[in-house]
Amino acid sequence: MKKQLLAATITMLITSAASANSWLPGHDHTQCDGAVHSPLSDLLFAEQAKQVALNKQNAAAFSQVRSNGSSGGAVFSSGVNVTNVAVVIHKSYLETSAGKFTKDPQGKYYENGAQFAVDRIQKKFDALNGIFEKQKVNTRLVPAYFAVSDNAIYNTRDHGAKELINVTQCIQLSDLALDFTNFKSTCEDENLLNIRNTLHNKVDVVFYIREFLSSESDNLDVEPYKSLDNVNGHGVLRLSFSEYDSYFTTVKYLKFDGDNGENIVFDRIGLGSVQTFIHEVGHVFGTMHEVSDAEPVTSESNRAYACGNRKSVTKDVNDLNSMRKTVDWSFGSNYTDPGHLFFSDPEIFVDGDPCGVFGVANNIAYVRDNAAVIPFTTAKSAPSASVSFVINELVLNRSEEKGQVVLRRTGDLSAPSHVNLLAKDDTAWELRDFKFGLKEVAFAAGESEKTIEFDILPRAERHPDTRFDIIVRQAIGASFTDTPVSVTIASDNKALNGEVGFERSTLSTFEGDIVEVVFKRTNGTDGDATFTVTAESGTAVEGVDFKPVSATVTIKDGQNMGTAMLETIKRDTAQGARSLKLKISQINGAALGQAEATVTIADVTDVVFAQTQINATEGNTATVEIRRSNDLTQAVSVNVSSVNGTATAGVDYQTVNQTVNFAANQTTATVVVSLINREGTQGTRSFQLNLSSSTAGVSIGSASSATINISDVALVPPTTPSQPDSGKSGGSTGVFFALPLLLLALLRKYRG
Structure with missing residues (x-):
């Protein structure tokens, strides 16, 4: 009877939260407010109040935590109280976290076991603490220790918060309360006694996490899974909270639905990954859901609210459901219609709407009040022992299959210490190169050293040496530093990465x-080889003789060549030869070969037509002059070719396609074009000559073409004899008049 009374008391202090995902079902909510009382709950809170007062008076404000990769001492601003949270992870959650559902761009699975699980949990704490800072709550929650449990799992649809009740009672209740309720046997049956021995009286709040329960759907054509849980979490006032993380089921569902993009990211690292956690923490600090039939109006104002415009619904100021919900609302956000990540607060306005009402919906006031109590639930004092690794560099052969690190404890060893160890991937990846997981190391009183073993995994493909770190993630009863063990796994099947360098020096x-x-x-x-190429000025100056170079070059797996481009700048006058250096740096995936190359830049000679318009007459020739300037030290050649216009090659002019040679120091050359004389009148017609480079070092200037205009030959009219006056007759008398004279001349000749 005593056991049932305590369970009923804790149940009365529980509030549950719906899933953040729109495809999961709704649920009924248990009412939770500050007016819940029973003889046992009054006793629990009375004892807690005494302990809080004592801790505020005597305890040193010290808690060693790791936040965003750092550890030791205070990690938050001065004057902020630390709430130590025991994170109890069901072992099935770690197993599912190794499910290999989605990959990063390098082909590495995000879901790589303990690292993914712990990092995901830490992001939830970080998001919550950001909200507490924004809403001026004078505490920050930190994961003080990660404990792995093997308790029985009960679906929430049929059993409610039974798991959380069991975990909470086994960790939080005093020995007297356990004896009073005969609950110790349940702790034994649920495999929770070891966790109790580690965490009891050492943490302020308990957080329990496992995977959201689902089973294969009866209709796979519609959906792949059906829900066994009907909520995503529970919260127990001032004691504990839980999350039944739906990420893995959601990813399976989304991948089944063909979505591999932003919705998965939303649930892995975005709003979908943190809102249930924040919601349930709110219940620990006294928040309640919105007023509803399941949770009717009370005399308290710890209620959720809604404010601001929703994406898919037209706002009605008289209907809270038409506005964006605060995070304490019973149903969370979905991908397309997100809610707010803060608690109801009359001092926050969104789109002109207040996000709370004084005396009606002001959850943040209750959170602030409880923030003055919960951080002092347990005494906080600086630990007198410290832990560190015996060696910080470890090289293992992959063929060894096992690795070991040694953790040493120094200082006052009279009390037990409990330490979390975690791996941190570098070029070696968990579940591909090694298997470490989340280690719990327990030092008994007087014990100074522990050896921790882990697995080295075989790899069939060629690969280089790889490395990862082992870190102390959290500790209870001992301080620690950030110095890790760097573990190198020597390859037994090394990749032939080769060397990369400039083809020519x-x-x-x-x-x-x-x-x-x-x-x-x-x-x-x-494998891929990646490196950076940069340019260094010499006698050639960056920005004057060449454009800046900072290129990343990747030579892909199986390929043996890569390229980068260097753009030089043409100067207006001759400068003489000048040079720069190209260098390779930041190389990954291969060794460095020829690391530098010298580039020499020479001047060019400028070549143009002297005239761009030339007039000539058909039947003649047109002489076209080509000029050369700037660098004259070398012999060069250019091509000259003709292009029809209104004049046609072979009809109006002889086709031009020739090479013009300049000797060293020669500045001009000519091209002669023959123009064809055509019968009749054609009118002016034209064609074009174009310059192009024939040898290196020639720059064709803007006058790269010349137009030749051909005009017709001028015609001279023919001379005609005088005609007799057409007004007189006798047009043939001239012949007969001359005939007698001719006869007279002949007669004289023969007579003589």
Whole structure:
């Protein structure tokens, strides 16, 4: 009877939260407010009040925590109280966290076991503490220790908060209360006594987490899973809270539905991953849901509220359901219609709406009040023992299959200490290269050293040496430093990564050119090789002779060549040869070969047409002058070619396609074009000559084309004889008049 009375008392202090995911079902809520009383609950809170007063008076404000990768001493601003939280992780949650559901861009699974689970939990604490800071709550919650449990699992649809009640009672109740309720046998049956021995009287609040329960759907054409749980969490006032994390079921559901994108990210690291946690912490600090039939109006104002515009609903100021809910609302947000990540607060306004009402919906006031009590539930004093690794560098052969690290405890060893160890991936990945998990190391009184063993996993493919760190994640009864053990796993099947370097150590180019710089990979091409290429000024100056270079080059697995581009700048006058250096740095995935290359930039010679418009007459020739300037030290050649316009090659002019040679120091050259004389009148017609480079070091200027205009030959009219006056007759008399004279001349000749 005593056991049932205590369970009923804790049940009365519980509030539950719905899932953040729209596809999960709703549920009924147990009423929870500050007016819940029973003889046993009054006794529990009376004892807690005495302990709080004593701790406030005597305890040193010290708690060693790790937040965002740091540890030791105070991690929050001065004057902020620390609430130590015991994180009880059901072992099935760690197993599911190794489910390998989604990958990062490097092909590494996010869900890699204990690292993923602990990091996911830490992000929840970080998000909560950000809200507490924003809403001026004078405490911060920190995970003081991670304990792995193997208690029985009960679905919430049929058993409510039975798991959380069991965990809470086994850790939080005094020995007297356990004896009074005969509950110790339950703790034994639920495998929770060891956790009690570790955490009892050492933490302020208990957080219990496991996976949301689901089973295969009866209709796989519609959905892959059906829910066995009907809530995502519970909260017990001033004692404990739980989360039944739906991430893994959600990811399976989303992948089944063809979604591999932002919705999964939303649930892994976004709002979907933290809102249930924050909601349930609120219940620990005295919040309640919105007023509803299940939770009717009371004399208290610890109620959720809604404010601001929703994405998919038109706002009605008289209907809270049409507005965005605060995080303490009974049903959370979904992907397309997110709620607020803060508690109801009359001093916060969104879209002109107050997010709470004084005396009606003001959950944050209750959170602030309880923040003055909960952090002092247990005494906080600086531990007199410290732990550290005996060695900080460890090299193991993959063929050894096992590795060991030694943890040493120094200082006052008269009391037990409990330490969490966790791996931190680098080039070695958990579940691919090794298996470490979350280690709990228990030092008994007087004990100074512990050896911790872990697995080295085989790899069939070629791979280089890899490394990871082992860190002290949390400790109770001992201080610790951030110095890890760096573990190198020597490969027994090394990848042939080879060397990367410049193909040539010297390169030459002309100003204004874009140079393709080639990198070669030799002696192996396994894996991607990535490096950075930069340019260093010499006699060639960055920004004057060449553009800045800072390129990342990747030579992909199996390939042996990569390239980068160097763009040089053309100068207006001759500068002479100048040089710069290209360098390789920040190389990954291969060794470094030829690390530098010298690039020499030479001047160019400028070539243009002297005239861009030339007039000539058909039947003649057109002489076109080409001029050269700037660098004259080298012999160069250019091409000249004709292009039809209104004049046609072979009809109006002879086709031009020739190479013009300049000797060193020669500044001009000519091209002669033959123009064809055509019969009749054609009118003016034209064609074009174009310049192009034939040899390196030639820059064709803006006058790269010349137009030749052909005009017709001018016509001279023919001369015609005089005609007789058409007004007189006798047009043939001239012949007969001359005939007698001719006869007279002949007669004289023969007579003589």
